[in-house]
Amino acid sequence: MARLTGIIALILMAVLVSDAYAYRTITTVEVNKDNERRAERCSQMRADEEIGSCVQYLTQQSRDVLQMRGIENQRRREGQVFDECCRELRNVDEQCRCELLEQIAMWETRKGRPQETRQMQQRARNLPSMCGLRPQQCYF
Template identity: 35%
Template sequence: MASLRIVSAVLLVLLALAEASVHRTIVTLAEVDDEANTYQSERCHRQLSQMRMDSCRQYLQPYMILRRGGGRVHSGRMQQCCQELEEVNQECRCEALRQMMQRMEGRYEGEQQMEETVRRAQRLPNMCGMEPQYCKIPQRGY
């Protein structure tokens, strides 16, 4: 009976050690992931601070397209936008679009126009044939 208690105690200690080891591994991986995200964020910030994305901004502003009044202007603007977007590292494209939308905030003529502009911005990489194909962009509160 005493040997059963000893074996049980040893098993509990081993189980506790294994659990602690797994927890430490998860925490370490999370820290490495945070460092990678920070590095990527800094790299994106440096790259995006040098870009204005004017063609994309003009392509996405529907009232500007309507004022100019033509599909050819719209199509040409999209090609220029795709060229601008291609200059951005793949990892930074969605952030570039989010920042551009933030700069455009307050220039909408209404709620519906804002929603349509955000939907277009989210699909823009796909329309340009780039990765990622879709970017999650909030509609308010950038």
């Protein structure tokens, strides 16, 4: 009888383990499908359409050209553009923000201006943090 109880216990244990493994596999597949859909949606987004103010802000900032005349006016416009950029970034799925910011940085890279490119990439990486959003820093 004790032997039969041991065999039944082993069979039940095997059933429970296989059931748990099947659940884990299904969950993993669902998460992967969600990630694929999100990645596809992100790749279809265009930075100039979704976060156009960020394009403008980062481009202005990378140039660092402030003429002595009209500095205050220039700063006021940059502040307004920055605020609009943050609003646009808030409306973008957190998972897509860095991808869109990377698009902007890549556009600058293609223009072939190394100094401006480095400045823009650094600002683009930190822009979510500057807007109080997540992720706080992008890695590209």
